[in-house]
Amino acid sequence: MRQGPLTGLKIIEFAGIGxxxxxxxxxxxxxxxxxxxxxxxxxxxxxxxxxxxxRRSIGLDLKNPASIETxxxxxxxxxxxxxxxxxxxxxxxGLGPEIALKRNPRLVYGRMTGWGQFGPYASAAGHxxxxxxxxxxxxxxxxxxxxxxxxxxxxxxxxxxxxxxxGLLAGVIQARETGTGQVIDCAMSDGAASLMSMFYGFKAAGxxxxxxxxxxxxxxxxxxxxxxxxxxxWVSIGSIEPQFYALLLxxxxxxxxxxxxxxxxxxxxxxxxxxxxxxxxxxxxxWTEIMGGTDVCFAPVxxxxxxxxxxxxxxxxxxxDVGGVIQPAPAPRFSATPGAIQxxxxxxxxxxxxxxxxxxxxxxxxxxxxxSGAIVG
Numbered sequence: 001m002r003q004g005p006l007t008g009l010k011i012i013e014f015a016g017i018g019x020x021x022x023x024x025x026x027x028x029x030x031x032x033x034x035x036x037x038x039x040x041x042x043x044x045x046x047x048x049x050x051x052x053x054x055r056r057s058i059g060l061d062l063k064n065p066a067s068i069e070t071x072x073x074x075x076x077x078x079x080x081x082x083x084x085x086x087x088x089x090x091x092x093x094g095l096g097p098e099i100a101l102k103r104n105p106r107l108v109y110g111r112m113t114g115w116g117q118f119g120p121y122a123s124a125a126g127h128x129x130x131x132x133x134x135x136x137x138x139x140x141x142x143x144x145x146x147x148x149x150x151x152x153x154x155x156x157x158x159x160x161x162x163x164x165x166x167g168l169l170a171g172v173i174q175a176r177e178t179g180t181g182q183v184i185d186c187a188m189s190d191g192a193a194s195l196m197s198m199f200y201g202f203k204a205a206g207x208x209x210x211x212x213x214x215x216x217x218x219x220x221x222x223x224x225x226x227x228x229x230x231x232x233x234w235v236s237i238g239s240i241e242p243q244f245y246a247l248l249l250x251x252x253x254x255x256x257x258x259x260x261x262x263x264x265x266x267x268x269x270x271x272x273x274x275x276x277x278x279x280x281x282x283x284x285x286x287w288t289e290i291m292g293g294t295d296v297c298f299a300p301v302x303x304x305x306x307x308x309x310x311x312x313x314x315x316x317x318x319x320x321d322v323g324g325v326i327q328p329a330p331a332p333r334f335s336a337t338p339g340a341i342q343x344x345x346x347x348x349x350x351x352x353x354x355x356x357x358x359x360x361x362x363x364x365x366x367x368x369x370x371x372s373g374a375i376v377g
Contacts (some may be wrong), residue, residue, distance in 0.1 A: 004031025004330070009079050009172065010359070012037060012071075013055065016084035016276065018128070018152065019160030019188065020112055021051040023082065024340040026165050028054030029330035030339040035355045037062075037071060038348040040376060045347040050327045058356065059349025059376055068094050070356075075100045075361050079175070080168045082110030082184075087117050092161035097183045099254055108171035112164050112325035114155070116187030128155035131188040135159075137196050144213050159191025214265075217242070222272035222294040223248065226301060234301035235283035235291075237275075246295045252278050349376050 009032040009086065013024040028034045035366075036052075044054075046345040060067040064144045075081050081100065090096045090111075097109040114131040115121040121134075126153055132138045142148030167184040175181045200214075202208035214220040219357055223239045239248040245262050249255070256274060261267045279287065284300050291298040302310060308319035308326050320329045330339035352375045354368050369375045 002031050002033060002342055003337070004029065005334050005337040006169075006339075007031035007337070009033065010077060011035070011168070012074050012078045012081040014081070014083040014085070014090075015039070016083070016112070018156040018239075019164065020082065020084035020159050022161035023110075023164045023168075024052055024055055025051045025163065026150040027168070028342050030334075031337070033038060033343070033349070035074065035347070035359065040349060045345050045350070046325045047325045047344060049345040050325065052235075052345035053322070055346060056351035056355040057346040057348050060354050062376055063345040064374045065072055066369055066370060070361075070369060070374060071095055072100065073101050073361070074356075074359055076104045076348055078107060079172050080106065080108040080110060082112060082164060082168060084112040085123050087111075087113065101183075105181060106175045106179055107182065108175055108184065108187060109170055110164050110168050110171075112160060112186050112188075114160075114188045114191060114203070118161050119162055121189075121248075128188065131155040132192040134189055135193040135196055136199070137192050138198065139210070139217060140196075140212065142212050146209075147212070148238035155192050156184050156187040159193075160186065160188040163191035175332070189341075201339075214311050220265075220268060222275050225272065227276050227279040229282060229284040230280055230288060231272045231285075232366070233286055235279065235287050236299050238297035247294065248291075249292065249299075251291050254278060265313070290354055299348055351368040352376060 002053065006027060009027070010032045011024075011027055011032050013034050013036045014022065014038050016019075017036045020307050024034050024036065034055040036055045036057050038059045060070060062068065062071075091098075097111075100109055101107055102220070105230050111117060113122070114126040115124065115126075128151075129138060132149075133147075134157045137154050138147045140267060141150050141154075163286045164184065164186040167186055169186055171182055176291075197206055203210070210213055212218060212220075217224060219225045219235075221240075222247055223237060226234050228234055237248065239245040242262070249259055252275070254275070258267065258274070282290075287298075288300045292300070298311075307313060313319055317329055319326055323344060330341060333339075353366055356375075357371075361369075366375075
């Protein structure tokens with residue numbers, strides 16, 4: 001039995017990589033019945049494939065006309081569908097939004113790409129780093145010497161999967177009110193640009209320099225940076241507000257009057273060196289004992305092994321163990337209809353008969369698909 005605020009929502013996911021699977025995981029974690037269309041063939045379930053958790057898999061041969069018709073029939077029963085292929089691929093398969101919306105006018109059709117459905121780069125290959133590069137986000141992130149990709153959090157997941165999930169749900173709300181579906185053109189480059197809204201506002205106000213580590217929130221300020229401790233481990237300091245900054249000075253024992261010039265940008269480099277010297281006098285855990293949980297705006301910098309064991313994460317059950325794989329729990333949290341991990345990553349085609357039956361296919365329909373070679377069964 002599925003649980004969560006999206007219980008009852010029926011979504012088709014065409015298997016892909018990166019933001020598509022992450023979007024499917026988010027929707028499934030909140031209770032949506034996400035059925036993934038995989039390419040037919042043998043596929044093992046990998047418990048460490050965390051972003052594939054919680055769906056059912058139907059393995060289809062998309063070169064088989066019976067498989068294409070199966071996809072269209074599934075779309076007739078769906079609230080939403082999403083895919084992550086280059087522009088034109090779904091149209092060539094006979095599964096594009098024009099055909100799908102004729103079959104189901106209420107359908108919300110999500111298209112996840114790096115560059116979007118149109119524009120000079122639309123048909124070009126790319127990866128997260130490329131998509132955020134044209135938005136200003138990559139230029140603003142890194143060391144003074146060079147831009148550094150912030151993992152693939154800003155393009156794939158932040159600017160891509162989260163905006164796709166947001167767009168799909170907004171589209172479903174609209175469709176339920178009006179009876180009319182639509183196409184969601186979700187480009188990672190658009191989403192990453194949207195995530196930069198505050199910084200473009202800072203720039204317009206003259207409060208942002210187009211240089212790395214020269215600004216309030218990019219490590220330029222001595223009171224908003226990471227520092228290495230005596231044991232080689234790191235802490236994060238974010239003491240922006242005056243009262244938090246004053247507490248930082250108190251907790252570190254700093255009484256140097258030079259630190260009173262908190263917002264003097266010309267002083268930041270020198271004050272960083274002084275603060276770094278103080279923080280190197282104790283270990284990370286010693287500083288955590290002194291500043292952890294206070295209004296300094298402090299946290300230890302944890303690696304992936306340490307993070308699930310942090311007392312705050314333990315108390316909130318932020319990480320869970322599923323089949324021996326430590327992974328993030330569903331987020332956000334709902335008081336009345338909590339989400340849940342709905343199941344492990346599926347074997348390709350493991351739910352051919354079960355999912356098709358649940359979505360309205362008769363036993364005769366399923367037998368015909370098996371006989372045609374469209375599914376393994």
